[in-house]
Amino acid sequence: xxxxxxxxxxxxxxxxxxxxxxxxxxxxxxxxxxxxxxxxxxxxxxxxxxxxxxxxxxxxxxxxxxxxxxxxxxxxxxxxxxxxxxxxxxxxxxxxxxxxxxxxxxxxxxxxxxxxxxxxxxxxxxxxxxxxxxxxxxxxxxxxxxxxxxxxxxxxxxxxx
Amino acid sequence: xxxxxxxxxxxxxxxxxxxxxxxxxxxxxxxxxxxxxxxxxxxxxxxxxxxxxxxxxxxxxxxxxxxxxxxxxxxxxxxxxxxxxxxxxxxxxxxxxxxxxxxxxxxxxxxxxxxxxxxxxxxxxxxxxxxxxxxxxxxxxxxxxxxxxxxxxxxxxxxxxxxxxxxxxxxxxxxxxxxxxxxxxxxxxxxxxxxxxxxxxxxxxxxxxxxxxxxxxxxxxxxxxxxxxxxxxxxxxxxxxxxxxxxxxxxxxxxxxxxxxxxxxxxx
Numbered sequence: 001x002x003x004x005x006x007x008x009x010x011x012x013x014x015x016x017x018x019x020x021x022x023x024x025x026x027x028x029x030x031x032x033x034x035x036x037x038x039x040x041x042x043x044x045x046x047x048x049x050x051x052x053x054x055x056x057x058x059x060x061x062x063x064x065x066x067x068x069x070x071x072x073x074x075x076x077x078x079x080x081x082x083x084x085x086x087x088x089x090x091x092x093x094x095x096x097x098x099x100x101x102x103x104x105x106x107x108x109x110x111x112x113x114x115x116x117x118x119x120x121x122x123x124x125x126x127x128x129x130x131x132x133x134x135x136x137x138x139x140x141x142x143x144x145x146x147x148x149x150x151x152x153x154x155x156x157x158x159x160x161x
Numbered sequence: 162x163x164x165x166x167x168x169x170x171x172x173x174x175x176x177x178x179x180x181x182x183x184x185x186x187x188x189x190x191x192x193x194x195x196x197x198x199x200x201x202x203x204x205x206x207x208x209x210x211x212x213x214x215x216x217x218x219x220x221x222x223x224x225x226x227x228x229x230x231x232x233x234x235x236x237x238x239x240x241x242x243x244x245x246x247x248x249x250x251x252x253x254x255x256x257x258x259x260x261x262x263x264x265x266x267x268x269x270x271x272x273x274x275x276x277x278x279x280x281x282x283x284x285x286x287x288x289x290x291x292x293x294x295x296x297x298x299x300x301x302x303x304x305x306x307x308x309x310x311x312x313x314x315x316x317x318x319x320x321x322x323x324x325x326x327x328x329x330x331x332x333x334x335x336x337x338x339x340x341x342x343x344x345x346x347x348x349x350x351x352x353x354x355x356x357x358x359x360x361x362x363x364x365x366x367x368x369x370x371x372x373x374x375x376x377x378x379x380x381x382x383x384x385x386x387x388x389x390x391x392x393x394x395x396x397x398x399x400x401x402x403x404x405x406x407x408x409x410x411x412x413x414x415x416x417x418x419x420x421x422x423x424x425x426x427x428x429x
Contacts, residue, residue, distance in 0.1 A: 059332045071332050073339040078347060099332055136346075139368075143340045144328050148362040149273030149303035151178065151231060 004029040007105055011052055013080055013129050021122055024115060028108040034098035040081070041096040047084030048110045053077060056102030061095040069095065073140075083130050085109025162395075164204045164248025167192075170223060172243050175309050179229040179274070180239055181216060184249065191222020192249075197281035198256025198386060198414040201226065202394050204248030205237035212391040212409070213238075215252065216277035218284045224249070227277040227309060253394040254413050257282055257358055258384060262291040265356040268348070269298045270369055272341055272361020276300055276309045278386050278413075279360050283317055293356075297322045297348060301341030301365070305334045324348075341365065342372050352377040360386040367424075370417060383417035403429065 005026035008014045014022060032051075034040055040051065040058060055077055061069040072094065075081050084092050086109070116123030167184040174180045186192055195201075195215050201224060204210040211234045217225025230236045241247060259282070267286075271279045286296055298321055302308045305327055317323050324344045325336035337344060341361075355378050359366050366385050373383055389401040389408040396410030404423035406412060423429055 059338070061332075069332070071330065071338050074332075074337050076337065076347075097332075136343075140340045140343055143342065143365075143368055146364060147303070147328070148365045149301070149307065149328070151229060 004031065004105060007054070008052065011078070013052070013133070017125065021125070024122070025107065025112065028111040028115070029105050032104055032106045034102040034104070036098055036100045038098045039095060040098060040102070040104075041092040041094070043093065043095050044091050047082060047090050047092045048108065049106050050080065050082035050085050050109050052105040052107070053079045053081060054103045054105065056104075057099040058102055059097050059099050061097060063095065069097075073144075074099065080133055082109070083134060085113065086127070086130060162250065162393075164202070164210075164250050166246055167224070167249045169241055169243050169245050169247070172241070175227065176307050178239070179227065179307075179309070181225060181227045181309075182241070183217070183223050183225050184247065185221075185223040186249075187246070192224050193252060195224065195252035196256035197259065197285065198278055199252040199254050200278075200391075200394075200413060201249050201251030202253070202391075203228075203238055204250070205234050205241070206246070206248065208237035209234040210248070210250070210392075211235055211238070212253075212394060214278035214386070214413070215256075216280050218281050218288070224252075227274065227280075229274050250394060253409055255411065257386075257414050258416075259285070259291050261356055262293045264354075265293050266351045266354045267293040267296045268345075268350070268355060268357045269296065270341065270345060270357060270359045270361070271299070272301045272365040272369075273303065273307070274309070275359075275361030275365075275386070276302075279358060280310060280313075282358060283321070287317060287320060294354065295322070297324070299324050299326075299341055299345050299348070301326050301328075301361070303328050305330050305336070340368075342368050345369055346372045346376070350376050350378060352379070355382050357383045358385075359383060363388070370424075380418040380421060381416060384414055385417060386413045387415060387420070388413065 005022050008026055053075055058075040059071045060073050061071050064070050081096055166187045168187055169182050170185050171183045172180055200212045200214045202210045203213050213226045213228055216227040228235055228238050230239050269279050285291055326339055326341055326344055330338050359369055387408050389403055391409040392398045392400040394409045396407040401408040
């Protein structure tokens, strides 16, 4: 338990949280290892966990009929994976697959959700911290959509017609 | 102002629509000395003239340029083969401040074709010059197939910390998938000692600067290469005027501190 708490303490997401909160969150966590090719999450499956990636590369993918898996982004050491545990219907919206051996801390979102309901201060604190990650990912996705390296000019509403 | 005649010694197709040429003058004496970040005006006979950055170290009296098809002139230049002639004026402009590199934590951030003007810096560092305290290269591209100098980047990664990221790829790609701002944001930066050389599409540079400033990097530690409609290349015609600066003469490499007021103005 102490080990998980220490690991979390070193991560930016949990920085400066009171000791009691860290103990509580650490109590919902465990170390886990995924081998290359193993799925960490599958689209539409219950999203009961989220992950702090300690080491390794994870592909966030979606399946396209007649094409196969399409990788949307890769996550790496220090990244957080998963926020579907925070919002109904608590199901994964994408697949996540280990591209190499991945070591992570798996946190029980279902258990944390319950604790956040009981302690709104902790709930709001976690929500603020996750909102920041969501915002950063949204900004990155928008930048990706801009296709800035293309030699063609971005299409506007007028040029799309 | 009169172009000198150069001949294409070698030509490598980097990927469809983009090639790298080594050119040398037909007259004796070799090409004039240039510094990393400067550019030449390349003239395709009958088509016109365009500014193209130096994309390689000059060691043998030649210039190296990477050309991507963007319009009529670049299409004409791209069509040229080994042995063909073109006109050259230059070198022009202010390059990267290599005199500031010694002892600094150097972050080289390249996006897409922006790798081309930064390549001479990496080549110089690989050759042991400038002596920074450390070097990190961040290189973002659209797809793995559209990465410039792929074999060379692979070589660099054995000596320098190189992070490559592409917007789209399948999982066979060993680098990162996503935008360049993510690894840049995750990088460990010594804000007191960092020096950043940044080149890529303007929107990419804008987002990278946001990340760097959020990390606490000083505006005077960020240098970027700007692109504008350059015609005369010597600050006379005014085509590339940008605030009080002429990009061709005062740039194309600027310190972000000096151009910040104009960088943030839309449509300028």
